[in-house]
Amino acid sequence: MSSKLEAIGIAKRYGDAVALEPTDLAVQAGEFLTLLGPSGSGKTTLLQMISGLVAPSAGRIEIDGRDVTHVEPGKRGIGMVFQSYALFPHMSVWDNVAYGLRMRRKSREEVRGAVDDALAMVRMTEYAKRFPKELSGGQQQRIALARCFAYRPSVILLDEPLGALDKKLREHMQSEIRRLHKELGATFVYVTHDQDEALTLSDRICLMNQARIEQVGTPTDLYDRPATRFAAGFIGHSNLLEGALDDARGASGEAILLAAGGRIPLPMNASVASGARHTLLVRPEAPRLVEPERGFVDGTIADIVFFGSDTRVQLAMNDGSELTVRCERSLSPRIGDKVGLVWDPYRTTLLHA
Template sequence: MMKGESVSIRDIEKRYGSANAVNRVSIEVAAGEFLSLLGPSGSGKTTLLMMIAGFQLPTAGLIKVGATDVTHVAPNRRNVGMVFQKYALFPHMSVRENIAFPLRMRKVHRQDIDRRVDEALAMVRLDAYGDRKPVQLSGGQQQRVAVARALVFEPPVLLMDEPLGALDKNLREQLQIEIKTLQQRLGVTVIYVTHDQEEALTMSDRIAVMNGGQIAQIGSPSNLYGQPASPFVAAFIGKMNFLSVEYLGRSESGTQIRVSDRSTISVTRETAAHGPALTYGRPLRAAIRPESISVLQKGLGGPTSIRGIVETSIYVGSHHILLVNIDGRSDAPLQVQAPAGQNLPAFTRGDAVDVTMDSDAIHLFGENGGVQ
């Protein structure tokens, strides 16, 4: 079993003139951890990964692998594996020769090379494909070869730059599970760049969400999904509804907010009760996930329900999606998600409904984006 090393990233910066691509980022990655760097294009995640790999030098800061300072060490001397989105396989070499390449560069004995290549082929389930050229393989098979080549010299750290981005959805989901299973079995530390939040949620022990060259929030998938620290993180991790609301005060049942002229609701999340002093009528942003909203026929929702009109009803296999316009509001409709097995009425456009929100699942954010 491979032994993963910790990775320490301290106050790393990368400046291009006056622009900061990465701005004072610090992360401690534990040995054997699977950490994803998640963010939109231009957030700095790939630049940070390239600095860890050594393909770009930081303007300031420190990078350590284990106890070794590698900040200014050449890429080939960092002893880290690298997998790219476009595979980067040598087209003139066979699969075996591609996998053997990093071992030959390290002057490993021929007999050991043969044994380790056989093990690597078995590891990625390509035992019968060793003599083929990359062009004779599917995209998924080529990516498996790239993973095997990156792991064959047993690096303590594996860096992956959107390795599944070029694959179709079904194959991408299959390889997500395969890579995560392989990583857990080998014990290697993985730092994985992606812009796909579902991919990050599926594979990661922790996720570092990046925005504007900085870490917006870092935590476990469940922590980021359930306790987003800002509207940006709330919107980027999963689907989220946002509503402009007004603060009305606090009571025994929770924080009271006005959703429309006719409707007020209570927010019982602990985070809602520990923000800065709020004044009556202060504008806030409420956020709630589609699966935390229920829709019933008009009159069946009870006193805490909000009136609404169905705009669209969509069946997507595993669940239904309803778009509901809230009474008295002109902003975008609420998106509601209900499991397909739930006995929902056959709602159609124009139906009057009662909307109920899970008061424990509502997040409140201030005008500056902070949690209230």
């Protein structure tokens, strides 16, 4: 079971401080949406207003079209999982998972069935009699998830639930969370400041910055078509190139003349103002190495870093600025080589100022 979730003009101030500017966000039923952004950008504030733990200064929250802004947290049909697992230390694993169901006055049989199902789902059935302190961090986090899933909420909010785990366990739990999302079919809103986690898990990412939404889109939208400099810089490695429209339109269409030297052809459908300065984004995997005179840009290889499956080449352009290019190992470039770079013009993204 899943529900559609909508925040309409939702905002939060603490005195003069703005924790969240007026914000609109719709999450589809069954969707996995991630709130991604740096510390202090308003992720937890937005999540807690959805849950009802924090009252908004303005705006409203709707679940399946019903206004729940003034409905208390326990009655919104929402489950929450936090970074600190907040398990009850004096209760067994089984009782921890049963707690929410007993609070909801479910019958004994219902409680037993739901707890057993939830423990099976997180693969912790054989740990039912243990106490939280007898579990590892990852196991405790599974119990926190089971406790939330047991009463089958139609919306589940997760605030950095894997933040306390080491890298290896985090990656394992990420795939568990993906599996659980599919199995439960609930709507998930997940908070993280880790871009890789957001790209791996999400149907859509809501990128936040300075108390507002910067961009909402699928992981590929955000990676391939970031709307702003901030979005380009926050997700993946970005090469930024500055320049102005070349007034001498060539046979192949419009192009940007770079301040650093070089001419970048624009995709056919691009429409850019002349006179203004423009910022272009090129991801490291787009360019190919060619002879210097054939490149959109050219320069000298300043550094080569080995990454296992491929290598990263630092190209120093004529004005000293650098570009990072991912390149196949078989090409074996050398430091000091003079090279040019070309790429499919459709892999150039024009950023808004």
